[in-house]
Amino acid sequence: MTEPMFRTPMSRVRGLGAARSGTSHFWHQRVTSVAGVLLTVALIVIVISLLGRSHAAVVQILGSPLIAILMLLFIINTAYHMWLGMQEIILDYVHEDKWKFLALMSNTFFVSVVGLASAFAILKLSFGV
Amino acid sequence: MAELEARTGMGAKRARPISPHLQIYRPMLTMMMSIVHRITGAALYFGMLLIAWWLIAAATGPNAYATVEWFMGSIVGQLILFGYTWALLHHMLGGIRHLVWDTLHGFDPADREWMTVATLVGSIALTLALWVVGYLAMGGPR
Numbered sequence: 001m002t003e004p005m006f007r008t009p010m011s012r013v014r015g016l017g018a019a020r021s022g023t024s025h026f027w028h029q030r031v032t033s034v035a036g037v038l039l040t041v042a043l044i045v046i047v048i049s050l051l052g053r054s055h056a057a058v059v060q061i062l063g064s065p066l067i068a069i070l071m072l073l074f075i076i077n078t079a080y081h082m083w084l085g086m087q088e089i090i091l092d093y094v095h096e097d098k099w100k101f102l103a104l105m106s107n108t109f110f111v112s113v114v115g116l117a118s119a120f121a122i123l124k125l126s127f128g129v
Numbered sequence: 130m131a132e133l134e135a136r137t138g139m140g141a142k143r144a145r146p147i148s149p150h151l152q153i154y155r156p157m158l159t160m161m162m163s164i165v166h167r168i169t170g171a172a173l174y175f176g177m178l179l180i181a182w183w184l185i186a187a188a189t190g191p192n193a194y195a196t197v198e199w200f201m202g203s204i205v206g207q208l209i210l211f212g213y214t215w216a217l218l219h220h221m222l223g224g225i226r227h228l229v230w231d232t233l234h235g236f237d238p239a240d241r242e243w244m245t246v247a248t249l250v251g252s253i254a255l256t257l258a259l260w261v262v263g264y265l266a267m268g269g270p271r
Contacts, residue, residue: 030228030231033224033227033228034228036221036224037221037224037225040217040221044259048259048262048263048266049266051263051266051267052266052267052268055187055190055191055194055195056191058187058194059187059188062184062187071184075180078177079177082170082173082174082177085170085171085174086171086174089167089170089171110174114177114178114181117181117184117185118177118180118181118184118185120188121181121184121185121187121188122184122188124188125184125187125188
């Protein structure tokens with residue numbers, strides 16, 4: 001080691017401990033799963049109420065504030081939940097760095113695109129044009 | 130120091146015992162449901178494409194929406210939707226089971242077994258019930 005002699009043992013280990021974020025992945029997965037149960041029930045009710053309706057009626061219902069807010073919450077919550085979940089699956093099965101980072105990055109891209117596209121569609125239905 | 134190394138294996142490369150993995154266990158219902166929970170999660174991940182497609186089509190216009198309606202109404206579309214419904218409900222019920230376990234309840238053999246059966250039976254029953262409701266909402270038998 002080329003470390004200077006005057007460094008104290010404390011200064012060498014500082015910053016090398018746990019990041020204090022060990023349970024945040026687990027916790028965020030739980031928070032989004034509790035929200036997900038409620039929002040999934042909302043989604044099911046909304047989808048069933050839209051079955052068989054004309055495009056104009058679907059646009060009007062999906063664009064109404066209460067429904068649009070519920071749909072946006074469902075999309076945002078689900079996007080984060082599925083990003084966390086897929087990350088866990090990737091880390092469990094993909095061990096080679098090259099493929100692991102490619103998969104993790106693809107996960108982020110996929111969730112970003114699907115989530116943003118869905119959210120944009122709801123906003124457009126809501127604000128019109 | 131040598132004793133510490135011998136005890137912890139630090140500093141020396143040696144063959145470590147490998148933990149038993151899936152193929153060594155007798156398949157059990159809780160284990161199968163754990164695997165199914167992950168598979169349904171991954172399926173729903175890609176299933177979000179359907180929801181995105183549906184919403185974007187609705188925002189695009191009547192023609193795009195008609196295309197989605199045509200696909201969802203086809204045999205393939207109906208099968209996918211039926212599978213999606215079951216995967217969603219099974220993942221939701223399995224998730225609720227996990228939330229119960231998170232509170233340190235339901236770990237007894239009897240408890241975890243009935244909760245697992247309830248997840249499976251519940252998801253199938255709810256899927257069928259929802260499709261009956263959906264069928265009636267579409268106008269029922271005509």
